Amino acid sequence: MDGKEYQSEEEFLKEYDSSQFEKLSLTTDMAIFSVSSENTGNYRKLSKKNFSVLLVKRDTYPFKGKWCLPGGFVGIDETIDDAAKRILERETNLHNIYMEQLYTFGDVNRDPRMRIVSVSYIALVDKNKLEDCITENASWFSMDILEDEKEIQVSFDNGIEHFSIVIGKKLKSPTSDRYEYIIKKNDALAFDHAKTIVSGISRLKNKISYTDVVFNMMGEYFTLGELQQVYEVILGKELLDPAFRRIIANKVEKTDKVQTGGGHRPSALFRYKKNHE
Amino acid sequence: MDGKEYQSEEEFLKEYDSSQFEKLSLTTDMAIFSVSSENTGNYRKLSKKNFSVLLVKRDTYPFKGKWCLPGGFVGIDETIDDAAKRILERETNLHNIYMEQLYTFGDVNRDPRMRIVSVSYIALVDKNKLEDCITENASWFSMDILEDEKEIQVSFDNGIEHFSIVIGKKLKSPTSDRYEYIIKKNDALAFDHAKTIVSGISRLKNKISYTDVVFNMMGEYFTLGELQQVYEVILGKELLDPAFRRIIANKVEKTDKVQTGGGHRPSALFRYKKNHE
């Protein structure tokens, strides 16, 4: 595959439809993220929030019984974005979901059936609409993430099943921020989707601090405490109130609505301010 | 392509090899960037630097006579990264080049021949080795970039030919930093490579400020003035000396070599410091 030398671009391109370059199958897989809430029992306390991902149980070989990301094939007359959108809507029953291309995985043996290249996406779902998008075989898993210099450990839990993965990280180059991920432990996730999930988490974690993507996970109205919890759960660390409020100050606008009933001072409801400076 | 409803994941996956999902061709295209130098005539002055990209002239249809990014098909038994590396080495005669995946372009009609999806990469070449990698039909073009809120204009020049493109930008979502690019003017570049180049420029422009990727474009030894020029040319703006030196202070280490002969105070030669804090 590698040895042949081409004398010119012309010669090379002439071979574009030769049998040397067999066509292959293309799929898209989506890491659909949101933040789930869990009651604490204490009426005063806020609900515990969990960074969550939507997984689908495979009931056919290969990887029968394992969990995987929602995905499907890209049609020959269909844009990759369109395919991703189609799959997203089929899997969540929701529309107008935020979605962005993540990475294209192309290892030769990532699918045992045949050569399949996967263009992965991340998608973000309103945390108040988790219930609306549980279709057959799909389930939200909360994720507990432990990360250090060398590896990432993620524990998944959907209330019934529990499993965890360990992924090693290695910088692709000392000059870059790109990691090569190596699956060290994975009993429950199909294909290379463990890598996709970890890449997606990393993308979102970065992006939350320099874009407004979080608001795709919020309802129209939200309290700042709620918003802060979402930041904290994604970043995996606690934030100081005043600092947090400074950061998001010009991204949101206060409405005249308030939220009461929590056994504590009521909180103002805010709204995302589009086109802020 | 869109209408069919699947009762289950199983039913869906059963069809994985059905004719509904025809296989397609996959290529990779590379935006290979570097910084070229141009003599100023004045012995005192530093050479003028230009942000540059390597283009290849097509001598076959479609787009015969147009310029395009180096690229080629991904083999059925070949990783996408391997294909990219193979093409990069074929096109530049250089090894150990920095390379990272950029974006996967999958519009249905992006290639007039047939459905071809392209996984694009950016690559960065040592600015002292530009001459080493001019193969047949390939040429370095310097780029003059004018950017505002709505569009990007890039003028290309290789000393013989000159042309320019205009690309409109539109945020894909108000919450994101992702742009959709629309080609407004393009007479000289084949396929959708104008978009690829603009995406690549944008990626590099961002990445230069939070990673060390610049050093892939520098030789082993360099002066801080030279390094600053490279930053300036990529960022498209001038930097203040003290600020710049503060930023890169712990990324580089001073060597005992100096560079003289410039009609001005000699400059210390620095080296990239790997594993800095």
Added chain:
DNA sequence: TGAATAGTGTCTGTGAGACAATATTAT
């Protein structure tokens, strides 16, 4: 009343922007 969250004030240190000043060379 007290537990819990909501919301604000302010001190401090870090770091970027800006400008000024000095150093050193080849012609």
Added chain:
DNA sequence: ATAATATTGTCTCACAGACACTATTCA
């Protein structure tokens, strides 16, 4: 001597981290 770059000093202002304090609700 001069034009050009090399290099360092320092002032100021913006902003993040940290901590303290006040406000308000409901079982």
